[in-house]
Amino acid sequence: PKKQWSLQDFEIGKPLGKGKFGRVYLAREAKSKYIVALKVIFKEQIEKYKIQHQLKREMEIQTSLRHPNILRLYGWFHDSERIFLILEYAHGGELYKELRKRGFLSENKAATYILSLAQALAFCHEKDVIHRDIKPENLLLDHEGRLKIADFGWSVQSRAKRRTMCGTLDYLAPEMVENKAHDYAVDNWTLGILCYEFLYGVPPFEAESQTDTFRRIMNVDLSFPSTPCVSTEAKDLILRLLVKDSSKRLSLQKIMEHPWIVKNADPTSICNK
Numbered sequence: 001p002k003k004q005w006s007l008q009d010f011e012i013g014k015p016l017g018k019g020k021f022g023r024v025y026l027a028r029e030a031k032s033k034y035i036v037a038l039k040v041i042f043k044e045q046i047e048k049y050k051i052q053h054q055l056k057r058e059m060e061i062q063t064s065l066r067h068p069n070i071l072r073l074y075g076w077f078h079d080s081e082r083i084f085l086i087l088e089y090a091h092g093g094e095l096y097k098e099l100r101k102r103g104f105l106s107e108n109k110a111a112t113y114i115l116s117l118a119q120a121l122a123f124c125h126e127k128d129v130i131h132r133d134i135k136p137e138n139l140l141l142d143h144e145g146r147l148k149i150a151d152f153g154w155s156v157q158s159r160a161k162r163r164t165m166c167g168t169l170d171y172l173a174p175e176m177v178e179n180k181a182h183d184y185a186v187d188n189w190t191l192g193i194l195c196y197e198f199l200y201g202v203p204p205f206e207a208e209s210q211t212d213t214f215r216r217i218m219n220v221d222l223s224f225p226s227t228p229c230v231s232t233e234a235k236d237l238i239l240r241l242l243v244k245d246s247s248k249r250l251s252l253q254k255i256m257e258h259p260w261i262v263k264n265a266d267p268t269s270i271c272n273k
């Protein structure tokens with residue numbers, strides 16, 4: 001029988017982070033002493049922003065997806081004014097903080113993270129799930145430095161529908177910027193954006209204004225700075241992902257087999273499941 005959790009079962013620790021619709025706290029299950037992350041979302045926020053269905057989808061999806069690079073949702077419960085998600089605790093924190101701290105990542109780390117993402121996304125696409133919001137803020141690291149995709153709030157089951165644009169445009173694929181019906185290939189485009197950002201420290205189409213970022217995405221206005229020095233193979237992978245025609249982007253399978261990935265990804269930090 002499914003255990004019915006309640007707030008009394010947990011000792012709440014320090015706040016870990018906050019998103020648009022809630023906060024996440026370090027927490028410990030009182031009996032087992034098991035450490036988790038407890039995400040708290042206020043019901044009046046859910047009603048106000050009409051995100052009931054989105055939250056329901058996030059919970060269904062994240063509960064059903066079991067993959068080493070996808071943050072686990074163990075369960076949930078609610079009280080009169082809040083909903084609580086019991087999430088896996090990622091000890092290493094947010095990947096983008098590591099990126100900002102170091103400026104840019106080594107080709108080994110970048111390739112390892114891109115391979116982990118490709119494996120997790122291939123797993124999601126098998127289950128007809130498109131995450132659509134893969135950006136450094138949604139990527140966490142566990143105690144072994146293994147990448148975990150968090151926050152499936154924007155993910156959808158199978159055919160993706162319109163979504164309101166919020167946050168940075170940097171990671172949006174052309175078809176999303178143009179608001180055309182898009183499909184799984186948006187995640188492949190985003191892998192190209194992330195690969196560039198891991199290696200250079202900034203997203204490829206960054207610009208002063210949203211309009212300029214918009215234009216640079218639509219024109220795939222891509223250039224590689226001379227520093228830091230990045231291998232030709234890495235640039236080859238980025239060029240095969242940041243392709244406007246979504247049908248011509250490198251598939252997830254081909255990403256996993258790309259020479260730069262095979263040569264640089266650290267086999268111990270990935271899961272060959």
Ligand SMILES: CC[C@@H](NC(=O)c1cc2[nH]nc(NC(=O)c3ccc(N4CCN(C)CC4)cc3)c2s1)c1ccccc1
Binds near residue numbers: 090
């Ligand atoms: C991705 C955003 C999303 N976050 C989650 O769902 C989140 C789920 C989840 N599980 N574990 C986490 N870990 C941390 O947040 C964390 C942060 C810093 C840490 N360190 C600080 C530096 N120190 C040197 C090492 C330890 C360690 C763990 C988070 S965040 C979210 C969505 C909505 C509302 C709030 C948060």
